[in-house]
Amino acid sequence: MSTTAVIPHSQAESWTLPSRGMVGMACLIVAESAIFIIFVVAYVFYLGKSLTGPTPRDVLHLPIFISICLFSSSYTVHRAVSALEHGKRRACTVWLTLTVLLGGIFIAGTAREWHELIYREGLTIKTNLFGTTFYSLVGLHASHVLIGLVMLSLALLFSVRGQLTSRHTERLEVLSLYWHFVDAVWVVVFLVVYVFGK
Amino acid sequence: MATQTPTTAVLDQASAQGQRPLWLETVQDWVTTVDHKKIGIMYICYALIFLVVAGFEALLMRIQLAIPNNTFVSPQTFNRLFTMHGTTMVFFVGMPILFGFGNYLVPLMIGARDMAFPRLNAFSFWISAFGGLLLYFSYLGGDGLYGMGGAPDVGWFAYAPLTERVFSPGHSTDYWTLSILLSGIGSIGTALNIVATTISMRCPGMKLNRMPLLVWLYLVVSLMAFVVVSPLTAAQIMLMLDRYAGSHFFDTQAGGSAVLWMHFFWIFGHPEVYILVLPAFAFANEIIPVFSRKAIFGYPAMVAATVGIGFISLSVWAHHMFTVGMGAWANTFFTFATMVISVPTGIKIFNWLATLWGGRIHFTVSMMFAVGFLFQFLIAGLTGIMLSVAPFDWQLGNSYFVVAHFHYVLVGAILFMIFSAFYYWYPKMTGRMLSEKIGKWHFWLFLIGFHLTFDLMHVPGLLGMPRRVYTYEADRGWAILNMLVSSGAIFQAVASLLFVSNLVYSYFKGAIAGADPWDAWSLEWSTTSPPPPYNFAVIPTVGSRRPLWDLKHPEDPDSNYEM
Numbered sequence: 001m002s003t004t005a006v007i008p009h010s011q012a013e014s015w016t017l018p019s020r021g022m023v024g025m026a027c028l029i030v031a032e033s034a035i036f037i038i039f040v041v042a043y044v045f046y047l048g049k050s051l052t053g054p055t056p057r058d059v060l061h062l063p064i065f066i067s068i069c070l071f072s073s074s075y076t077v078h079r080a081v082s083a084l085e086h087g088k089r090r091a092c093t094v095w096l097t098l099t100v101l102l103g104g105i106f107i108a109g110t111a112r113e114w115h116e117l118i119y120r121e122g123l124t125i126k127t128n129l130f131g132t133t134f135y136s137l138v139g140l141h142a143s144h145v146l147i148g149l150v151m152l153s154l155a156l157l158f159s160v161r162g163q164l165t166s167r168h169t170e171r172l173e174v175l176s177l178y179w180h181f182v183d184a185v186w187v188v189v190f191l192v193v194y195v196f197g198k
Numbered sequence: 199m200a201t202q203t204p205t206t207a208v209l210d211q212a213s214a215q216g217q218r219p220l221w222l223e224t225v226q227d228w229v230t231t232v233d234h235k236k237i238g239i240m241y242i243c244y245a246l247i248f249l250v251v252a253g254f255e256a257l258l259m260r261i262q263l264a265i266p267n268n269t270f271v272s273p274q275t276f277n278r279l280f281t282m283h284g285t286t287m288v289f290f291v292g293m294p295i296l297f298g299f300g301n302y303l304v305p306l307m308i309g310a311r312d313m314a315f316p317r318l319n320a321f322s323f324w325i326s327a328f329g330g331l332l333l334y335f336s337y338l339g340g341d342g343l344y345g346m347g348g349a350p351d352v353g354w355f356a357y358a359p360l361t362e363r364v365f366s367p368g369h370s371t372d373y374w375t376l377s378i379l380l381s382g383i384g385s386i387g388t389a390l391n392i393v394a395t396t397i398s399m400r401c402p403g404m405k406l407n408r409m410p411l412l413v414w415l416y417l418v419v420s421l422m423a424f425v426v427v428s429p430l431t432a433a434q435i436m437l438m439l440d441r442y443a444g445s446h447f448f449d450t451q452a453g454g455s456a457v458l459w460m461h462f463f464w465i466f467g468h469p470e471v472y473i474l475v476l477p478a479f480a481f482a483n484e485i486i487p488v489f490s491r492k493a494i495f496g497y498p499a500m501v502a503a504t505v506g507i508g509f510i511s512l513s514v515w516a517h518h519m520f521t522v523g524m525g526a527w528a529n530t531f532f533t534f535a536t537m538v539i540s541v542p543t544g545i546k547i548f549n550w551l552a553t554l555w556g557g558r559i560h561f562t563v564s565m566m567f568a569v570g571f572l573f574q575f576l577i578a579g580l581t582g583i584m585l586s587v588a589p590f591d592w593q594l595g596n597s598y599f600v601v602a603h604f605h606y607v608l609v610g611a612i613l614f615m616i617f618s619a620f621y622y623w624y625p626k627m628t629g630r631m632l633s634e635k636i637g638k639w640h641f642w643l644f645l646i647g648f649h650l651t652f653d654l655m656h657v658p659g660l661l662g663m664p665r666r667v668y669t670y671e672a673d674r675g676w677a678i679l680n681m682l683v684s685s686g687a688i689f690q691a692v693a694s695l696l697f698v699s700n701l702v703y704s705y706f707k708g709a710i711a712g713a714d715p716w717d718a719w720s721l722e723w724s725t726t727s728p729p730p731p732y733n734f735a736v737i738p739t740v741g742s743r744r745p746l747w748d749l750k751h752p753e754d755p756d757s758n759y760e761m
Contacts, residue, residue, distance in 0.1 A: 020314040020398035027390040027424060034428035035435075038462060042436065042447060051453045125445045129453050132445035136436065 021174040029181045036185055039140055043133040047197055050128035056198050059121040066109030073102035074183045077176045085169045096156040103149045110142050141189050144182050151175055232316035233731055234301050237323050241298030244327055245291050252286035255279045264684035266672035276668035277351035284354030289381045290330040296477040297388045300416045306722035307410045309401025309738045314394035318387050326384030329377040336373035350374035358448030358459035363441045375434050382431040389420035403740040410720045414501050415480035418508045419473050430466035464515035472511040478615035482568055485622050486550050488718045489565035490557030496549040503542035510539040520591040529588040536586035563637030567618035574610030599659025605652050625715045629727045630708030636700040640693050647689025655683050719744035
């Protein structure tokens with residue numbers, strides 16, 4: 001028996017497997033979801049158990065505008081991917097710009113909300129259990145939005161410089177998968193914190 | 199084939215003719231490598247170093263407990279010893295050694311040239327290694343402002359609110375948290391890599407139902423790691439926020455809950471045991487058939503049982519919390535779930551027995567360890583069922599019975615199977631056989647030491663000896679038992695030294711192994727030992743579950759019998 005690779009290479013039927021990028025991102029999403037679930041559980045578990053005020057009902061307002069912005073950005077990033085796939089690089093740049101803009105509005109809105117909560121309502125992470133769980137859960141989501149924005153901005157930069165071609169569709173698709181996940185998490189956070197938790 | 203062999207020869211000649219590299223070049227080669235085999239070996243060596251360190255900590259504890267009213271170590275040191283022993287063994291021995299073997303074997307077994315994300319692989323290794331160093335740096339840096347010095351002393355499950363800043367000032371707990379956070383990131387990275395490799399990198403013909411069972415089990419383990427390690431990461435983030443940002447997650451003074459930490463920790467903690475034991479099953483699935491000279495019995499049942507364990511293990515965590523007082527319904531549920539998980543586990547044991555049945559069994563050292571594993575894992579499972587009964591657990595929770603039970607799993611099952619895996623795959627990794635003679639000494643000494651220590655350890659537990667006490671009075675009737683338990687530890691230490699010397703000795707003097715010393719059937723044995731950096735000169739194509747059998751027996755290929 002020869003000592004090298006001895007399995008003969010026969011002419012097999014076509015052999016295609018899922019893209020490793022998409023599989024990897026799907027795995028990351030599962031792991032991240034588990035982290036978010038733990039923070040959501042902590043939020044729900046401590047609802048109404050704060051020993052002092054302020055309570056969610058006192059200080060929280062529905063962030064409808066920025067939520068619409070974030071949800072729309074899922075659509076725009078999807079358009080960016082399909083534009084790139086069809087080789088429309090100009091359109092891809094436009095859709096990416098829109099995505100970054102909408103994500104930016106969301107982050108700015110969260111920043112404004114936090115500023116008001118801290119300086120007007122006097123709610124910090126140290127104040128009570130509501131502050132603890134609110135800032136950690138919303139902050140965890142916001143940090144994911146920030147990471148997504150950095151990545152999207154990089155993609156935009158490459159797109160503007162004409163370096164993003166249809167060869168890179170799959171990579172942009174992987175990134176868009178992450179962005180959809182960030183959006184989906186916001187659906188849960190929005191419902192738990194601002195709708196049912198109030 | 200005749201046209202393929204020269205290709206390899208030419209490629210290998212290039213490296214063979216080069217001069218011997220300078221040692222600094224060798225170091226640079228290993229530090230910057232993204233080769234899954236080198237990373238796998240680094241994982242294994244790093245785990246072995248920590249195995250020796252944490253084993254030494256266990257020895258110190260056994261010396262302290264050997265006689266009543268001993269003053270060999272102080273109570274403070276004892277607290278640090280059991281914390282460091284537990285944390286090290288789980289996070290810096292168990293996890294890296296399983297990922298080490300996974301890294302090495304999974305791509306070879308599915309006919310791939312590397313993992314799906316080689317650089318992520320290197321990153322995961324180095325961040326885990328850094329976590330381990332951070333944990334041990336606490337011996338130097340843990341002092342903090344209050345001179346509360348030294349290593350973490352909060353226990354390996356670090357119950358709140360002891361870990362809050364008020365009760366654990368200084369930095370030792372921070373080192374504990376950070377090191378686990380980092381090792382968790384590394385674990386997720388490697389798990390992600392294994393899943394992506396298994397799904398996207400299989401060679402032509404390697405359908406899911408033809409994958410070696412080892413690869414199947416690693417797939418399940420990695421999927422479990424996502425949903426199991428991540429909650430721990432989340433809990434560590436909360437603990438860090440509590441300690442540094444002044445939040446109140448586990449601060450009972452501000453309404454925080456200590457029980458919530460318990461839930462978060464054990465949601466990780468119990469499935470973690472299955473993450474550690476499934477790779478041991480994976481090794482058994484490869485080793486037992488080869489040394490029984492039979493194909494594995496019940497391949498689909500094995501896969502189904504593994505997936506079943508994966509799911510059920512997510513619903514048993516609170517059996518660690520029966521003594522907390524969760525109420526009758528919760529106790530009933532977790533008792534039931536814990537008992538149910540023994541069903542798929544039992545299926546596995548029966549399948550291994552059926553594989554042995556009627557086989558031509560070869561008692562190599564590897565097989566001896568595997569048979570030891572079968573018996574000991576059965577006993578460990580039986581004491582597990584005893585402890586799953588809530589009222590029984592109320593009596594024996596936090597006693598040495600529990601310690602004996604889980605060491606029976608971790609040492610009697612997992613460590614035995616890891617030893618078995620060493621004897622089986624060492625020839626592939628180094629090109630040389632481990633000495634069977636030293637190996638037999640290693641096996642028998644370790645077996646005697648193991649049973650002396652961990653069989654007898656059940657008894658002081660039944661007699662009421664609580665875990666984590668640094669000493670005990672002479673009139674309790676535990677003294678002679680503890681002395682015997684400690685003397686067993688010495689047998690194990692000597693056996694482990696033999697094992698390490700065998701690893702070193704055989705690396706230089708062992709018999710040359712050749713590509714396929716065991717006459718095995720999976721793809722890693724089709725390439726040279728050690729394999730070239732590219733694994734396979736030509737990507738193989740497989741037609742059944744035992745591709746090498748097909749090759750050696752073209753008149754009677756496995757594919758004839760598979761659906």
